[in-house]
Amino acid sequence: MWLAHASWQPQPMPLTRREGIFNNSLTTLGETATSSLAWCAAFAAHLGNWWWRSKPLPEGKLRSAGKTMEPFEPSRPQDEVIQRPVMETLRQRIASWQQHATIIGGRYQSGKSVATEEALRGVRGVVRFTIRSADWADRMCKQLGVDDEGLFKEVMRRVPEKLKDFPNNLTKFPILLLEVPRTTTEGINLISSTAKDVATDKIGSAIHVIVSASSAAVALAFDAGGTERQEDIWVADLTEEEAKEFLALHGHEKNWKDFVDACGLRIGDLVKACENLKKGMSLDNTKQEYQRLATVEVVGFMELQVHPKVTGREGFQQHSHPPSGACRANSQQELSCCVFSPYQEALLFCFHIA
Incomplete structure (x- = not known):
């Protein structure tokens, strides 16, 4: 009634303005819906993660977690092993570890496996696996009796709670020891990404990944995200x-x-x-045999490629500078990473890469 006598009368809104308001309303509604859906998804993920962590593991999976609680037993009796300073370095690394992978490198047959095992002697919470093929992750899960990598991580995440029962244990974190034989050149990418993933997880969920590479070339090819995200320990x-x-x-x-x-x-x-x-x-015959094998190793190294990095002739030259048409390493340590003896250094010079 009042509007009928008022001097002001409502005017029809222009079509373009009506369209703009309508479009803006749809945009706002879409943004609100998207935000709500994102929040719901995040909450669902959080709830699912809480449920997964809180639900009891199947009995078989609990046994897999329990196996890691047994003291680590090296392959050699302690009275057959000499104590070396690098073993104490490894123990200190394990005891003080917080994040990032540990890479054990050195010349072939320098004693990397023995040093690593001796440093871990008696330590609880260790899972050891030898990598022999590109599908090593699936094989590792099968060996441990878990269905997939996600369940493996969940089993390992429960290890710190169990380690609280052993206050004198060298570490409060679970350890994944990956041993890479000299013949393994596949799966290095996956090793690197796995180490980068699980060894840099938030505190309380992280797994200390220790990679023991039989070949120095494999150790050189390993990359967990740069030197700042991995600790390299050299066994001389x-x-x-x-x-x-x-x-x-x-x-x-x-x-x-x-x-x-x-x-x-x-x-x-x-x-x-x-x-x-x-x-x-005799020792003379053994020496001759070693020199023969050294020649084979040098020739094999010329063609060696370990993905994702080339570590044969091209890789060696990348770390060198050419004097008088030949390539020579910038340091003796760089040279010893790739060659295995002074005799082989002479051979490399003959091949024009030393």
């Missing part, structure tokens, strides 16, 4: 004192120098020389 050859102590364990305390002169200071070579001597092979 024995010192003469360590070689003397080791050979004394094998009954050669008097002629230990003869072994070193013939075989060098790689502990694996010294072990083999002791075994050969028991079979009747």
Whole structure:
């Protein structure tokens, strides 16, 4: 009634303005719906994650978690192992670990596996797996009796709670020890991404990934996201004192120098020389055999490629500068990463890459 007598009368709104308001309303409605859906999805994910973590694991999966609580047992008895400084370095790394993968590198037969195992002796919460193929993750889950990688991570995430029952354990985090044999050149990408993923997770869920690479080339190819996201520990050859102590364990305390002169200071070579001597092979024959194998190794290295990085001739040259038409490493350590003895260094020079 009042509008009928008022001087102001409502005017029809222009079509373009009506369309704009309508479109703006739809946009606002869409944004609101999208935001609501995103919130609902996030809440559902959080609720699902809470449910997954709180629900009891099947009995078989609990046994998989329980196996990791057994003290780690190295392959060699303790009285057959000499203590080396690198073992203490590894123990300190394990005890103080918070994030990022640990890469154990060194020359072939330098004793990386023994050093790593000895550092882990008696430690609870360790899962060990040897990588032999590109589908190693699926094989690892099958070996541990879990269905997939997600369930494996969940089992491992429950390990810290169980470790609270062992306050004297060297670490409060679960450890995934991945051993990479010398013949393995596939699956390195997956190893790197897995280490980057689980070893940099939030505190309380992270897994300490330790990669023990039999070949120095594999260690060089490993990349968990740059040097700031991985800790590289180098296992060097024995010192003469360590070689003397080791050979004394094998009954050669008097002629230990003869072994070193013939075989060098790689502990694996010294072990083999002791075994050969028991079979009747002289040290001179062992030395000749090592030189033959060294030649094969150098030739094989020329063609070696470990994805995602090339670590053969091209990779070696990337770390070198060319003097007088040949390539030479910038440091002796770079050279020793790729070649295995002074004899092989001479061979590499003959191949024009040293």
